[in-house]
Amino acid sequence: METFVIRKTMRVPVPAAPPGDGTAMARRLDAALLSVGFTLSPELLAELSGRDPSAVTTLAVKVLAAVRELVGDHVAHNVYFADFPANVPDTMEFWLGLARKAATTPGGEAVVRDLLSLPGYGRYRHTFEDMAAVHEDFLELASDRVTVLNLGGTPEEEAAALYLALAASTVPLNAADLAGLAALAKTFVDGPEPETVPVRENKAVVNAARLARGLPIRADTVTDVLRAACGLSGGDVTLLEPTRFGSFTRAQRTSLLSTLDAIAADAEKLADVGRHTERWKRLGERLHPHEYPRWPGAAAVFAVARGDRSAPTLAARVERALSTGDGGAAIGLLRAAPGVLLRSVDRLARAGAPGLFEAVRDVAPGTSTRMLLALRQHLGDRDAPSGPRLFVNRSSLAWARSDGLPPLDAGLVAELRTLLDTEITDRLPDPGAVVYDPAVLDVALPLSQKGDAAGFGVLPRGSRTPVRGELLRFFTHWRQNRHTTDYDLSALLLDDRLATAGWLSFTELKGFGGTHSGDITAAPDGASEFIDLALSEVEARYIVAQVDIYDGEGFANAAESYFGYMERDATQLGMPFEARTVRMKSDVRGAGRVALPLLFARDDAGGWSAVWLHLFLQGRPDFNMVEDNAASTTLMVRGVLGRAPLTMRYLFDLWRSLGVEVAAWDPLAVPAGKVTWIGFEPPEGLPPGADVHRPERFAELVPE
Incomplete structure (x- = not known):
């Protein structure tokens, strides 16, 4: 949990310890941290210097391990070609050399027909120590990243504060942070609580912990109760994946059913049951609502799930109204569900529904700021023809297509933008x-972190940040779990018109201003691949970083899988991986067989910037290669570049x-x-x- 606190807050929890002279150990820790791009704040250095040296040593081990893992320095990054990026051979020269060697080896003729099975291919040919011996020392520069670690309170204080911050988050959390919230809730749920828990998934995690402690839950929809039951059973509170419900204690059944009964007193809320009928049926088998006749509302919930009682969903009633051309009736229905109304603005506007502006004006004050910002972002260019539209599900699996939607009325769009800007402005706190x-x-405003990967320096999809180094080096590392697994780091290069200008991968080791470190085809102990680019020599307009699954385990099934990039000066030399130059490192754990973490874009003045994608393509079950999925990758890039985030x-x-x-x-x-x-x-x-x-x-x- 201390590691989680450091990752999320850049604060070091400091446990109580006897006083002493820990100056020497504190300075040794600071020096070790500097080697990986971190440093102790003056307050933290002073605090550790006045503590017992043995306590400082214990804390130093934890802190150093946490930050090294944060930037990917917790593993030894070897490369196939020992002196990468120097002396990497031409691709054809490399293949022919391996083929000749195999052909002249007794019994080697057969393997020449399968290049990936050539002796010596795809496995490290030297130890990490041998590789390190051929690299010159790394030259540290003032421009290298140095991240400050600040003085925190006790571990208990820091963990409790982080619990409150995550629970009260106004935006949905990514999977790693949601799991962290669940772990924290087990300890702190019976202590101070945030006034509100705005995000439904966060509320479900907190409710599951409250149920486990015998505390009443907070719920205002039947789906809140369903999510809490899923969380208590160790299932998916986002309701993306099915949950196998466990056995509940009598107290837990009582809590869930009594809460359902209170919510179902408003018959309109029974309509939500239809969205998850199968889950409700499975939950009913565990809760036995027929044993509790004093809660008829709870029984009604399960009657709707079984189809014994009708409760048309709001969506069905709105569809009925729109299908008959009664846009006014649709708006009247949606006024009771402000969030759904705002998500339906585009469709209602295209349908010419009367009173749309007035309805948005009336419900906006009672709607979350995040929802208002999302609509404001959507309306950014809806008064003009649109290009390919990007669709991303909650697992970050993406697809793009031309939506064919006509532009919305420019006057209505302008009025709605002004309305939303005013409402959002009125909610801003006084920052001084x-x-x-x-x-x-x-940098894009973080309206949701669901699709964002956990890691270091990770920003929301669509964010742009400048790249300042002369050399750009990105990397991937993975470690297989049960099966032989081959991931391939690649770069697709696109010109001004987003046409393919080339690529770097295991099939194209050199060219276009870049060099690939060589292909590794199995990772029982972990494997790393790198691509190094001299940006002044890159003629392409865009560089799309990509990790392809050629064979083996999916990203979410591997023991470890992450991506990152470094900014370096041409004079720095050093090892292929130097933690001090890492600007971003993110987990690669999404769905699909092709990961698109980010792209790099060159502006008209020759400067480069990183553009965050956080996307996954479905890909093929096996043998994904950058040249084969260039068309779908380019379509994703068009979708991202064509829509400007707030x-x-x-x-x-x-x-x-x-x-x-x-x-x-x-x-x-x-x-x-x-x-x-x-x-x-x-x-x-x-x-x-x-x-x-x-x-x-x-x-x-x-x-x-």
């Missing part, structure tokens, strides 16, 4: 003066409209009074008490 790192201007720039403009002082950080013009800083690493010179928002806190900028 805002100072920011210019690198965050094009970014920090939008948020800053709203604050400016309120008269808030908003400016890029300038050490010579530090604002007086209350200050909010937004960026990646807080600069020296911030006034004491400044409210610091690094990426791990960006979601807090979205009001409830």
Whole structure:
């Protein structure tokens, strides 16, 4: 749990310990952290220096292990070609060399017909130590990343604070954070609770922990109760996957059924049962509602699930109204469900439903800010013809197609944008003066983290951040679980028109300004692949990073699977993997057989930026290769580049409209009074008490 706290907050929980002179050990820890791109804040260094050395040593082991895993430095990254990126052979030269060697070996003629089975192919030909011996020392530069670790409270205080922050999050959490919330809830659910838990999945996790402790649950829909039962049974609270319900104690059955009875007093809420009838039937087999006649509302829920009672869903009634051309009736029905109304604005506008603007105006004050921002983002370009539309499910599996939707009425779109901007602006807290790192201007507002991978430096889909190094090196590492598994790191290069300009992969080791580290075809102890690109030599407009499953276990089934990238100076040399230069590292655990973590885009002035994708393609069951899925990858890229997300720039403009002082950080013009800083690493010179928002806190900028 301490590792989870450090990853989420960049704060180090410090347990109680006797005083002493821990200066030497604290400085040794700081030096070790610097080698992987981290450092202790002055307050944390001072605190550790005044503690018993043995306590500092114990804490140092935990902290160093946590941050090394955070950036991917917890494994030894070997490469197929020992002196990569130097002396990597031409692809054809390499294949022919292996083929000649096999052909001249007694009994080797047969394997020449299968290039991947050639002796010496796909397995490391040297140890990590042998590889390290041929690389010159890494030259550290001031431009390398240095992430500050701050002083935290006790482990219990930090974990409790993180529990409250995650439970009260205004945006849905990714799978790793949701699991972390579940672990924290087991310890802290009977302590202080947030006033509200806005996100349904978060509420379900908290409710499951409350049920386990014999506490009453918070629920205002029947689906809340279903989610809580799934969580208590160790199932999926997002309801994506089926849950095998366990046995519930009498107290738990009583809690679930009495809550259902209270909710079902409003007969309109029975309509939600139809969305998950099979799950309700399975749950009914465990709860035995017929044994509790004093709760007829609960019995009604299961009667609807069995089909013994009718409760048409809101969606069905809206569809009926729209099919008869009665858009006004559809809006009247949707006024009772503001979230559904906002999600239906585009369709209602295309149907010419009367009173749409007035309905949005009336329900907006009672709708979450996240929902308002999502609609505002959708309306960003709906008054103009649209290109391919990107669709992403909750497992980040993506597809794109031309939706063929006509542009919406420009006047209505303008009115709705103004309405939403006003409503969102009214909800913004007073930040005092805002100072920011210019690198965050094009970071997307985190409206949901469901599709975002867990990791370090991970940003929401559509975010853009500058790439400042001369060399771009991205990498993947995986470790197979039960079956031989071959992942392939690749790069698809696209020109200005998004036509394929080439690729780098195990079938094209060199060219286009880049070099591939060589193909590894099995990973019982872990395997790594790298692609190194000299950006000044890359003529393509876009570089799409890709991880293909050629054979073996899916991303979610492997023991470990992640991707990242480094920014380096051409003079730095060093090993293929240098943790200090890692700018981003994310888990690769989604559905599909092809992962598209991010792309790199060159602007007209020659500068490069990273664009976050977090997408997965279905791919083929086996033998996925970058050249074979170029068309589908390009379609995804068109979908992402064709739609602009709401970014920090939008948020800053709203604050400016309120008269808030908003400016890029300038050490010579530090604002007086209350200050909010937004960026990646807080600069020296911030006034004491400044409210610091690094990426791990960006979601807090979205009001409830």
